[in-house]
Amino acid sequence: MAAGDKVTAPGHVQFGDELLLGPGTPYRWRTLTGWEDLPALDSGSVPRSDAHGSFPGQLLAQARTIGLDDVVVRAPRGTIGAAVRALNAATAIGGTELPLVVWLDERGPLLVRARVLRRSVPVGKGYALGTVLGAAIQWEASDPRRYSLAEQQVEARLPRPEPGLDWHLDPGPESLGWPLDFGAPGTTGDLVAVNTGDASSHPVVVFRGPVDRPSLTNVATGDTLEYDIALATDDTLLVDTAAGTVILNNTASRLYTVTARSVPELGFTLAPGNTPLVFRAAPGSTDPRAACVLRWRSAHW
Helix, strand or coil: CCCCCCCCCCCCEEECCCEEECCCCCEECCEEECCCCCCCEEECCEECCCCCCEECCCEEECCEEEEEEEEEEECCHHHHHHHHHHHHHHCCCCCCCEEEEEECCCCCEEEEEEEEEEEECCCCHHHHHCEEEEEEEEEEECCCCEEECCCEEEEEECCECCCCCCCCCCCCCCCCCCCCCCCCCCECCEEEEEECCCECECCEEEEECCEECCEEEECCCCCEEEECCEECCCCEEEEECCCCEEEECCCEECHHHECCCCCCHHHCCECCEEEEEEEECCCCCCCCCCEEEEEECCEEC
């Protein structure tokens, strides 16, 4: 199932595949914390020894803590236990982060991956009548960025020139007829990735063979991913820049094939806005079946 497939209106919050909170559900909430806030930051600034202030260092975001407070659970008197049990099952302790999708307003839904840290379900006088007041859920997202639900994708082939106009050197009745045949258009190996958010996004890069020493370069920064490997026709090399992994055919790591001019995978990101990129390979590697596929989601703080 796709993340957020049950989210259909502002006010909806979906965790995992099953739990939906908000309008039209037994679970209504009044307060959302940590969603529109900047996450806490770790600062690499170093105090100056000879003057006021510090030398500015890198700012790195910590995990994002998200809370739903003042949650009201309402169900018919005879089914309140089932509603609470469903809430408890969906927010049980687990080590795996699940999709958490929130739709607040006209900007549409955004996604993080998170796990539950806290759940509170107070039992008061109204419980026997089918009402729980003041429930709360707290999540932690190890990646504090919020992402668009739609995953974008672009693909490029290795550069190949156009064949040009066929001048029909053997004259005939059809020579240079209209319209003129310039042949199939060539390919440039160029890609453009558009990140509509305000945070850098880590893409997934897939190289498909046959190709020798495939590479992808960010034209704006000069950052390059390049691997000294020969991919056969049916081979794929998947580079997950968020995880820092390089996997051949979904089975074996090929991180050791990285070349000296390649940047660390974790450092290869798509900045907000348009990012021009180029797909290249070793000299002589020109098979038109070779491809580079780039997948990403727009990221927001």
